[in-house]
Amino acid sequence: MSAPLSRIRNFSIIAHIDHGKSTLADRILDVTGAITKREQKQQLLDRMELEQERGITIKAQGVRLAYTADDGIEYQLNLIDTPGHVDFSYEVSRSLAACEGALLVVDATQGVEAQTLANVYLALENDLEIIPVFNKIDLPSADVDRVIREVREVVGLDVEEVLACSGKTGEGVKEVLEAIVRRIPPPKANEEGPPRALLFDSWYDAYRGAMCMVRMIDGTLRKGDKIRMMATKAEYEITEMGVYTPFPTSVDHLGPGEVGFFAASIKSVHDTKVGDTITLARTAAEVEPLPGFKDVKPMVFCGIFPTDSDQYTDLRDAMDKLRLNDAAFFFEPETSDALGFGFRCGFLGLLHMEIVQERLEREYGLDLITTAPSVVYHVYLNDGSMVEVENPSRLPDPGLIDRIEEPYFTVSIHVPSSYVGPVIRLCQERRGEQKGIAYSSTDRVVITYALPLAEVLFDFFDKLKSATRGYASMDYELEGYRPNKLVRLDLLINGDRVDALSAIVHKDNAYPIGRALAQKLKNLVPRQQYEVAIQAAIGSKIIARETVRALRKDVTAKCYGGDISRKRKLLEKQKAGKKRMKSVGKVDIPQEAFHAILKVES
Amino acid sequence: MDPRASVVDTSVYVHFPWCARKCPYCDFATRRVEVIPHRAYADAVLRELAERRHVLEGRRLFSIFLGGGTPSLWDPAEVARVLDGIREAFPASVDEVEITAEANPNSLSTAQLRGFREAGVNRLSVGVQSLHDAQLRFLGRLHDRTQALDALEGAVATFGRVSADLMFGLPGQQAEAWSQDVSELLSAGVEHVSAYALTIEPGTQFGALHRLGKLRVATEEDYAAMFERTRDVMEGHGLEHYEVSNYARPGARARHNEHYWRGGDYLGLGAAAVGCLSEGSGRAFRYKNEVRDERYLAAGGESERETLGPDEILREGLMLGLRTGDGVDVEALSARAGQDWRRGREKAVDARLTRGDLVLDGSRLRVPPERWLWLDGIVADLF
Numbered sequence: 007m008s009a010p011l012s013r014i015r016n017f018s019i020i021a022h023i024d025h026g027k028s029t030l031a032d033r034i035l036d037v038t039g040a041i042t043k044r045e046q047k048q049q050l051l052d053r054m055e056l057e058q059e060r061g062i063t064i065k066a067q068g069v070r071l072a073y074t075a076d077d078g079i080e081y082q083l084n085l086i087d088t089p090g091h092v093d094f095s096y097e098v099s100r101s102l103a104a105c106e107g108a109l110l111v112v113d114a115t116q117g118v119e120a121q122t123l124a125n126v127y128l129a130l131e132n133d134l135e136i137i138p139v140f141n142k143i144d145l146p147s148a149d150v151d152r153v154i155r156e157v158r159e160v161v162g163l164d165v166e167e168v169l170a171c172s173g174k175t176g177e178g179v180k181e182v183l184e185a186i187v188r189r190i191p192p193p194k195a196n197e198e199g200p201p202r203a204l205l206f207d208s209w210y211d212a213y214r215g216a217m218c219m220v221r222m223i224d225g226t227l228r229k230g231d232k233i234r235m236m237a238t239k240a241e242y243e244i245t246e247m248g249v250y251t252p253f254p255t256s257v258d259h260l261g262p263g264e265v266g267f268f269a270a271s272i273k274s275v276h277d278t279k280v281g282d283t284i285t286l287a288r289t290a291a292e293v294e295p296l297p298g299f300k301d302v303k304p305m306v307f308c309g310i311f312p313t314d315s316d317q318y319t320d321l322r323d324a325m326d327k328l329r330l331n332d333a334a335f336f337f338e339p340e341t342s343d344a345l346g347f348g349f350r351c352g353f354l355g356l357l358h359m360e361i362v363q364e365r366l367e368r369e370y371g372l373d374l375i376t377t378a379p380s381v382v383y384h385v386y387l388n389d390g391s392m393v394e395v396e397n398p399s400r401l402p403d404p405g406l407i408d409r410i411e412e413p414y415f416t417v418s419i420h421v422p423s424s425y426v427g428p429v430i431r432l433c434q435e436r437r438g439e440q441k442g443i444a445y446s447s448t449d450r451v452v453i454t455y456a457l458p459l460a461e462v463l464f465d466f467f468d469k470l471k472s473a474t475r476g477y478a479s480m481d482y483e484l485e486g487y488r489p490n491k492l493v494r495l496d497l498l499i500n501g502d503r504v505d506a507l508s509a510i511v512h513k514d515n516a517y518p519i520g521r522a523l524a525q526k527l528k529n530l531v532p533r534q535q536y537e538v539a540i541q542a543a544i545g546s547k548i549i550a551r552e553t554v555r556a557l558r559k560d561v562t563a564k565c566y567g568g569d570i571s572r573k574r575k576l577l578e579k580q581k582a583g584k585k586r587m588k589s590v591g592k593v594d595i596p597q598e599a600f601h602a603i604l605k606v607e608s
Numbered sequence: 609m610d611p612r613a614s615v616v617d618t619s620v621y622v623h624f625p626w627c628a629r630k631c632p633y634c635d636f637a638t639r640r641v642e643v644i645p646h647r648a649y650a651d652a653v654l655r656e657l658a659e660r661r662h663v664l665e666g667r668r669l670f671s672i673f674l675g676g677g678t679p680s681l682w683d684p685a686e687v688a689r690v691l692d693g694i695r696e697a698f699p700a701s702v703d704e705v706e707i708t709a710e711a712n713p714n715s716l717s718t719a720q721l722r723g724f725r726e727a728g729v730n731r732l733s734v735g736v737q738s739l740h741d742a743q744l745r746f747l748g749r750l751h752d753r754t755q756a757l758d759a760l761e762g763a764v765a766t767f768g769r770v771s772a773d774l775m776f777g778l779p780g781q782q783a784e785a786w787s788q789d790v791s792e793l794l795s796a797g798v799e800h801v802s803a804y805a806l807t808i809e810p811g812t813q814f815g816a817l818h819r820l821g822k823l824r825v826a827t828e829e830d831y832a833a834m835f836e837r838t839r840d841v842m843e844g845h846g847l848e849h850y851e852v853s854n855y856a857r858p859g860a861r862a863r864h865n866e867h868y869w870r871g872g873d874y875l876g877l878g879a880a881a882v883g884c885l886s887e888g889s890g891r892a893f894r895y896k897n898e899v900r901d902e903r904y905l906a907a908g909g910e911s912e913r914e915t916l917g918p919d920e921i922l923r924e925g926l927m928l929g930l931r932t933g934d935g936v937d938v939e940a941l942s943a944r945a946g947q948d949w950r951r952g953r954e955k956a957v958d959a960r961l962t963r964g965d966l967v968l969d970g971s972r973l974r975v976p977p978e979r980w981l982w983l984d985g986i987v988a989d990l991f
Contacts, residue, residue, distance in 0.1 A: 563853055565928065567884065
C-alpha cells in the first residue's frame with residue numbers, strides 16, 4: 007500500500023557549507039526515531055570520505071521518514087539531499103524538482119551566503135515552498151533578528167513564522183518538522199495514470215549496477231516492471247526496489263508522490279542520466295517527458311598523466327571505476343610529446359576536477375601530473391567548419407583559422423558594498439563586461455559580469471577572495487560563446503616545444519603573460535647538471551627567454567659512520583620532492599610548472 | 609665459498625669528545641674542557657665494551673679508528689688500555705688490524721707520538737687543514753704552518769702511514785696556492801689526503817656568521833673548480849681519487865673508511881659514538897651513544913636507536929658505495945639486503961645508465977668520477 011498523497015511531504019534542505027545542514031539532517035532522523043544514538047555518530051547523509059572532509063555533499067539521496075505529527079497522523083517525509091556546490095547546479099535543480107518544499111537553513115551566527123541564494127532561486131523557479139530555519143542558536147554569537155532581516159531583505163522571503171533551532175542540541179527541531187507537515191503542500195499526481203518518475207540521482211553499486219533514485223510524479227512503478235528511460239530510450243527490468251529509512255529497505259512498489267530507488271541491471275551511470283523521465287516500456291508512447299532535462303556537458307578539461315608511465319593501466323582502470331559513478335566525468339586517451347600516454351579529462355567545473363584528481367591519488371594511490379585546466383574553444387575554420395578544441399596544443403594552424411570563440415559565464419558576485427571597487431577592478435582585468443550592479447540590501451551588492459570562463463579558471467576565486475578579504479561569494483552560469491582575438495602561447499624547453507605547457511590567451515596579453523610565465527618557470531624548474539633554456543613563443547616568434555643555470559655542485563663532502571643516517575634521510579627527502587616531477591627530455595619538470603599559467607600576473 | 613662466511617668483519621670507532629679548542633666550523637660532538645678525565649673516560653669506554661661484548665660473538669676485528677674531538681690529547685697509557693681491551697674482546701681479528709688515530713699538529717710531541725705507537729696505533733690522520741697561516745687563523749686552528757710541517761715530519765717518522773686533512777673552498781683561496789699546499793704535504797711523506805670543502809653547518813660559529821651575512825663562502829663555481837683542480841694535482845702526484853673526498857697512494861687507502869663505504873659493520877664506543885651492526889640478511893640496527901660527556905662518563909647509555917630493513921640497507925649501500933671509485937658490488941649488496949637491488953628503481957637506474965651518470969660493469973655499479981660533483985642528485989634518484 008502506498009501512502010495517500012495527503013500524507014506525503016517531499017522536501018530538501020538548502021544551506022551554505024558549514025551552516026549545519028548535515029547536523030540538522032541527523033537531528034531530524036533522530037527526532038523521527040529513524041536512527042539510534044550510536045548510529046548518529048556518523049553523519050549519515052554524506053557518503054564519501056571526501057565529501058565529509060570538504061563539507062560538500064556530492065550525491066543527492068532520498069531518505070524516507072515516518073513522523074507522527076501533533077495532529078496524530080503519521081506522515082511520510084522524504085528528505086532529499088542536494089549537492090552543495092555551483093559545479094553541480096544542474097543536479098541541484100533536479101533534486102529540487104523532486105520536492106514540493108525546502109528548508110532554507112541559515113546559520114544564525116553568519117547570515118545568508120551567495121551560494122545559498124543561487125539554490126534559493128532554483129527552488130523558487132521550481133515553485134517550492136521555502137521555509138527559513140535559523141540554525142545554531144545554541145551559539146552565543148547567534149543573532150536571529152539580524153539574520154531574519156537579511157532573509158527578508160537579501161532573499162526577499164517573508165518570515166511569517168520564526169523557526170529557530172539547533173541541530174546540535176535538538177532545540178526547535180520538532181517545530182521544524184511540524185512546519186514541514188503544515189506548510190509544504192502534498193504532491194500532486196495523476197495517481198492512476200501511466201507512471202512517470204523523475205530520475206534525480208544515480209550511483210554505481212558493484213553488485214547491482216547503476217542505481218536510480220527517483221521521485222514518482224505520476225502512477226506507480228513495481229518490481230519486475232519493464233521500464234523505459236525516455237532520454238536514452240533504453241529499456242530495463244526493475245530487479246530490486248527500495249527506500250532509505252535511512253538504511254536500505256526493500257519495497258515492491260513506489261506509489262505516486264513517493265521517493266525511492268531501484269536497480270535494473272544497468273551497466274553504468276552514463277545510462278542513468280539525471281533529469282531523465284522513467285516510464286513503462288508499454289506506456290512510453292503515451293506520456294510526455296518531464297520538463298527540465300539537460301544532457302550535462304563537461305566545461306573544464308585537463309590532461310592527466312601518470313608520473314610513472316608504468317601506472318598508465320592502473321590510471322585507466324581507476325578512471326573507469328570513477329566514471330561508473332560519475333556521469334559528468336569524461337575522459338579519453340591522449341598522447342603528449344612531453345608527458346607520454348595519459349588522458350584528456352572533462353569536468354563540470356574546477357571543484358569537480360579537483361575532487362576527481364584527489365580521489366585518483368588518494369583512493370587509487372596514483373602519482374599524477376595534471377596540466378592546467380582549459381575551456382572548450384570553438385574554432386571556426388576558413389572552410390566554414392567548426393572544431394571544438396579543449397587542448398591548447400591541438401589548436402589548428404593559425405592560417406586555417408577564421409575565428410576562435412570562447413565560453414563566457416555570467417558571474418554574480420555578492421559582496422559587502424565596501425568591496426565594490428576591488429571586485430570591479432578584478433573583473434575588468436579579467437576581460438569582463440559589466441552587466442549590472444544591484445544593492446540587495448543596504449550594505450550588500452550583487453555585481454554581475456560576463457567573464458570568459460578561461461579567466462575564471464585562472465586563479466579567479468583566490469584573487470576574488472583576497473580582494474574582498476573572503477567576504478565575496480559567487481555563482482555562475484554559462485552565457486554562451488563569444489569571438490575574441492585569441493592566440494596560442496607556447497613554451498620551449500631547450501628549444502623543444504612542451505605541448506603540455508601551451509595555453510590559449512588573449513592576443514593583447516600574450517606578451518606580458520609569456521614573459522611572466524617564462525620567469526615563473528625559471529623559478530620552478532630545479533637546476534640540473536646542464537643549463538636549461540626556457541622560452542615563450544607565439545608561433546615561430548620568441549617573446550621571452552630565461553635561463554636556469556647549471557647546477558655545478560651537488561655532493562656532500564664527508565660521509566663516515568656517524569653521518570650515514572642523517573645523510574640517508576636527507577636524500578630520502580630529496581627523493582620525495584622529486585616524485586612529482588616529469589622528465590621531459592633531459593630536464594626534470596615539477597608538477598607546479600604545468601599550473602604556472604594559472605598564477606601568472608599579466 | 610669462504611669457509612668463514614659466517615664471520616663478520618667489524619670495525620670499531622672510539623670517540624674522544626674533547627678538544628683544546630672548539631673550531632668555528634665544527635659540528636661534531638666535541639667541546640673544550642679544562643681538565644680531561646683521561647682515566648675515567650677509558651674506564652667508561654671499557655665498561656661500554658664489556659656491556660656490548662655479547663654482540664661481538666662471531667665477529668672478527670677489522671680496524672679501529674680513534675676520532676673526535678682531538679684524541680691525540682688522550683694519555684697514551686689510557687689509549688693502550690682501551691685498544692688492548694678491544695683486541696681482547698673480539699674472538700678473532702684480521703692479520704693486520706689498521707688502527708688510526710686523529711691528531712692535531714699542536715698536540716703532537718715526540719713523546720705523545722711514541723706513546724701512541726707503543727699503544728698500537730699504526731696510522732695517523734693529521735688535521736693540517738691548510739699550510740697558510742692566515743687561513744689557519746681564519747679556521748681558528750691552534751697551529752701554524754711550521755708546526756704543521758714539523759708534526760707531519762714526526763708523524764711520518766714514527767708511523768709511516770700518515771694521512772692529512774686539507775680544506776678547500778676557503779674565502780680568497782686561490783687554486784695555485786692550494787696545489788702548492790698539496791705538493792708540500794706530499795713531499796713531507798704523506799701517503800693519503802682527505803680534501804674537504806669548508807661546509808657551513810648550522811649550529812656552529814661559522815653557521816651563525818654566515819646567517820648574519822658576515823661570512824663569505826666559496827661559490828658553487830669556485831667549489832667545482834677547486835674540486836676538479838684537486839683531482840688533477842693529486843693524480844699528478846700519483847694519488848688515486850678513490851672516494852669523493854679522499855686520495856691515496858697505491859695501497860694506502862684508509863681501510864677503516866672503506867669498510868664504512870662498503871656498508872661494513874662497526875661498533876661505536878664512547879660518548880656520541882655511532883655503531884651499526886647487521887643481524888643476518890636484510891636487517892641491521894644502528895645506535896648512537898649518549899652525547900653529553902658527563903652523562904656518558906656517569907652512566908653510558910644510548911640516545912638513539914633505529915632498525916634498518918632491506919630498503920634502508922639498499923639505499924645506504926648505494927649512497928655509500930657510489931661515493932667510491934670502486935663503486936658498489938650490487939650482488940653482494942642484494943645478498944646483504946635480502947632483496948634485489950634493482951627492484952623498484954629499474955627506471956631510474958636505466959635512465960642514469962643511459963645518461964652516463966652510472967656505469968654497470970659486471971656486478972660493479974659506479975658513478976664515473978667526472979660526475980661526482982652531482983652525486984647527491986644521482987643517488988637520490990635511486991632512492
